[in-house]
Structures are given as C-alpha cells and as structure tokens.
Amino acid sequence: MIPVPGAGSPTQPFTMLRAGPGSDRSTGEPEKSEYQALCQPFRLRSCEVQDRMKKSLFVLFLLAASAVAGRAQESRQDISLSGTGLIEPFVASSTDVQVHSNYALGALASYRFMLTPSSALEVNYGITYQNTMRFIVGNTNVVKVLLRTQEISGAYVRSFTYKKFNPFVEGGPSGLIFLPIRNSQTTSLDVKQQTTVAGMYGAGIAYEISPSFDIRAEYRGLVTKVPNFGQGSSTNQVNLTTNKWYNIYEPTVGVAYHF
Helix, strand or coil: CCCCCCCCCCCCCCCCCCCCCCECCCCCCECCCHHHHHHHHHHHHHHHHHHHHHHHHHHHHHHHHHHHHHHHHCCCEEEEEEEEEEECCCEECCCCEEEEECCEEEEEEEEEEEEECCEEEEEEEEEECCEEEEEEECCCEEEEEEEEEEEEEEEEEEECCECCEEEEEEEEEEEEEEEECCCCCCCCCCCCCEEEEEEEEEEEEEEECCCCEEEEEEEEEEEEECCCCCCCCCCCCCCCCCCCEEEEEEEEEEEEEEC
8 A cells, every 4th residue: 555645635545456468356257358359259160160070071981881881782793603514415317417415514604794783794604524425327337526515605694583582594695616535535536626606595593692692503505506526518527417406405503702
C-alpha cells in the first residue's frame, strides 16, 4: 500500500494491476489472449477435416474388402486334370474291312473361362497311352496297328446349379491325331500318322468340395471318320478304308481348380 500525498482525507489504499496475459485476480480464471481466440476456429476446422478423412478411409476399406470377397466368390476360370478311358466300337464297313479295337487309358487337361455364371468356353488337350486297332480284310487278312491318340478340342459349356452339384453339357469341334507306333505289334510298317476332324459332345456333373476345388465325372463322345493310316485304294498296300464314321466313347473323372 502506498500513501497518496496531498489528499484531504486519510490515506486510502489502491491496488496495482499487472498488464499482459495472466489470470483475472478477481475470478482466478485464465485470461484468453487474442491469439488463442483466433486459433480456436482453426482447431475446430482441423478436427472436422480429420473426422471426414477417417470416414472416407473407412468407406474405401469396406469397398475394397467387398470387391475382394466378391472376386473370391465369383471365380471366372478353372483348370482341370482328368483320367480318361478311350473306347472305340466295332465297325462293320460298307467294304470288306471290319475294325476291332481294345480300350486305351489316358489323360485330359482342360481350361474353362466363364462368360456368365452358367456358361463357359473350354479348350482341351488329351492323349492316350496306347491301344491296338485290328483291321480284318476279306475275313482272312488281319492288320494290327498299335497307336496313341491325341485330342485337341474346344467347346461351349452350359452348366446348372443345384446346391453343391453342378450338372453340365458341352459340345464343339475337335481334331484327333492318330499316331501309329512302329514296333513288333504293328503288322504294317507303312502305316502313317493321320489327323481327322471330329465333333465332341459330353454331359457330366461336378461336385464342389471347397470354394476352389470340385470333382468332375463326365461322359464324352467323339464322332469322327475311321482312320485308314494312309492305306487306301491308291496304295500298293492292303486297303484299310472303311468309308465309315464312328463314335468313340470317352468317360472321364478328374479334379478342377477354380481361380
């Protein structure tokens, strides 16, 4: 307390106030500076921007997760590997040639691309180990040909869905390559490789064992002209021409992987 000189009344006390930021001595609360008052709106806007960014990132994450899940559920392609049996029927021709054959075992690799959930395009490659075709000419002369058979085909596939079972039918063009094996089991060493055009058809069923794998069983048929291995009427060898078409039966069982 400092006395004030020259006053007629007794000395009165007065309070000195300090300038600048600090606290209000009358209330004890901190004083708001002009700088703090200006920064308050900017802080609010910054928090709002951060909240919006977090929400946007969360939405993008959900969209990406949905796309990945949808892609996993909708496989557009598959590959399969099957064991096959090739069964060629007896052929009684319009000439004096008859054809007998035993069965052959082989393998078939296939690739499918789904156009829609129920339709697809397919390409196939197959090969057999070996079997023997016996040509009986004039009921007396027998010509044996040991051979392997290759198949290259394409097909349109129409499938149906019933729970985990997926029946399907297919059909398309094919090429068959008959490859003679020249050894002691082939009677004529003059037989030649022959390629024929064929029509392929089939029907089967697939059973889903997981989202990525299924087991397939199918009956396939190949309709083509009976080969003569280059031994026709224009050669000096025995004529093996039958002038016949025949249906080769090909049951298959295999596993497919979807991706």
